[in-house]
Amino acid sequence: MxxxxxxxxxxxxxxxxxxxxxxxxxxxxxxxxxxxxxxxxxxxxxxxxxxxxxxxxxxxxxxxxxxxxxxxxxxxxxxxxxxxxxxxxxxxxxxxxxxxxxxxxxxxxxxxxxxxxxxxAVYGMPEMYRDKIKNANLVANPGCYVTGAILAGIPLVKNGLVDTIIADSKSGVSGAGINPTPATHYPNIGDNVVPYALTNHRHMPEIQEKLRKYGNVRVSFTPHLVPVIRGIITTLHCFPHLEVTPDEVFGLYQKQYNDEPFIRVMDVSEVPRTSSVRGSNLCHIGGFEIDENGRLVIISAIDNLVKGASGVAVQNMNLMCGFAETMSLEAVGLHP
Known part of the structure; x- marks a missing residue:
């Protein structure tokens, strides 16, 4: 034991x-x-x-x-x-x-x-460093915003489709921690959406550093606090260099994540929801739409306290200690 x-x-x-x-x-x-x-x-x-x-x-x-x-x-x-x-x-x-x-x-x-x-330390994103995590003595868990953005962005950068990504994330207030603050006081956050750290959030350089393992990319990031308890929706906006169709982009994501136990690639134009992953260690990725100006939109949804924090920490523990990677993390989301 x-x-x-x-x-x-x-x-x-x-x-x-x-x-x-x-x-x-x-x-x-x-x-x-x-x-x-x-x-x-x-x-x-x-x-x-x-x-x-x-x-x-x-x-x-x-x-x-x-x-x-x-x-x-x-x-x-x-x-x-x-x-x-x-x-x-x-x-x-x-x-x-x-x-x-x-x-x-x-x-x-x-x-x-x-x-x-x-x-x-080994960076604790199993989708990037699974084999290294297995042999690590110190694992550094990723940031919550970072997880949704990186997982949504890897196939874009790895396949040389983009050199710039704009990430827009919206998070539930549990991401601010258990101690109440003026920003999380109910009258200030209820019925409200609050952008913050517009260009200087500390998760931006983390997203950029890790995505640059796959290719040269610039990342801009703006987070928002929304009046829900759990969940992060991240929308990536980018303009591919190559002529691609939504189905082709979808295929790249399927190939990248086909064997990942906690990532679900959704059908083209199917939109992830935070309620679908609430309480689970899952990441849903979808969207794959391209507008008339050539803008590609990718969306990811995670539970910020689970895949964005404690769930992936247990996933990392499982890898480090020789357990089945999914052990105790098999629960699906709680929708509605």
């Missing part, structure tokens, strides 16, 4: 990790840490986990004796925790942005933090 710890387990991503790991037959969660809620039963904070026989603890990394740890900690905090865990021989899946970038300088520029403890 794999013994697992979740560091920072009281937030939304911690709750989702606990939800998936509770039904994982090969895993035992032996520690779920939270300074604020130490000694509090899990179900008091995550009411959907009321029957889980576990309390939050306030343990330091040096106190942990586990096989694998998830660090569901804020940007800047993980870098103070992860190195000690790795040094102890504990495998780590980090859900922060601290180890996602190839170039520490890019991280420091976009996150406004000095990275004092860089380590070599």
């Amino acid at each position: 794999l013994e697992v710890a979740i560091i920072g387990a009281s937030g939304y991503t911690g709750g989702e990790l606990l939800r998936f790991l509770e039904i994982h037959s090969g895993v035992e969660v032996v520690a779920a840490t939270s300074r604020q809620y130490a000694d509090t039963p899990i179900g008091k904070i995550h009411p959907h986990l009321h029957d889980m026989d576990l309390k939050f603890t306030n343990q330091s990394p040096s106190d942990l004796d586990v096989d694998l740890a998830f660090t569901a900690t804020p940007h800047g905090a993980s870098m103070n925790i992860v190195p000690e865990l790795v040094e102890k021989g504990i495998k780590v899946v980090d859900l922060s942005g601290d180890y996602r970038f190839d170039d520490v300088g890019v991280y420091e520029k976009w996150y406004g933090l000095e990275h004092k403890k860089p380590l070599e």
Whole structure:
């Protein structure tokens, strides 16, 4: 039985990790840490986990004796925790942005933090790095917006169709975290759509860096907060260099993702919905329409807390530890 710890387990991503790991037959969660809620039963904070026989603890990394740890900690905090865990021989899946970038300088520029403890990590997108993840000791989970944009963009860049992508994403408010803010206060977000970080969101360089593994591409990105709890819809706008039809583009996506367990390529002109993936580790990709000006539109839908965070973290754990990749993640979406 794999013994697992979740560091920072009281937030939304911690709750989702606990939800998936509770039904994982090969895993035992032996520690779920939270300074604020130490000694509090899990179900008091995550009411959907009321029957889980576990309390939050306030343990330091040096106190942990586990096989694998998830660090569901804020940007800047993980870098103070992860190195000690790795040094102890504990495998780590980090859900922060601290180890996602190839170039520490890019991280420091976009996150406004000095990275004092860089380590070599494998980027935790199985559709890109499955084989490397299997042999990794440290995996850096992708950003939520990033996941929808990259998965929608890989076939375009890999097949040399585009050199510029404009990504427009709309996310539910759970992506802002469990602590309320003026931006997520109901009167401010209800009946409202709020664009933010119009040209300087920190996920833009991450999208661009990873898509450039497949070819030279420029990425522009603007996120929006919408009055729903879960889900990210990402619309990619681009102008292909080559004369292509929607059916031909659709064929490229089928070829790319035919064997991927969590990606569903939808028929031409079929539009993904966030409700179709809610609660699941699935990514739906569709659209494939071209307008009279030659603009190609691709759309992806994910649950920001699952395929955009905790679900893919468990997927990465499964790969790292020799479990079936889909184990405990087989649930489909909740529509309506």
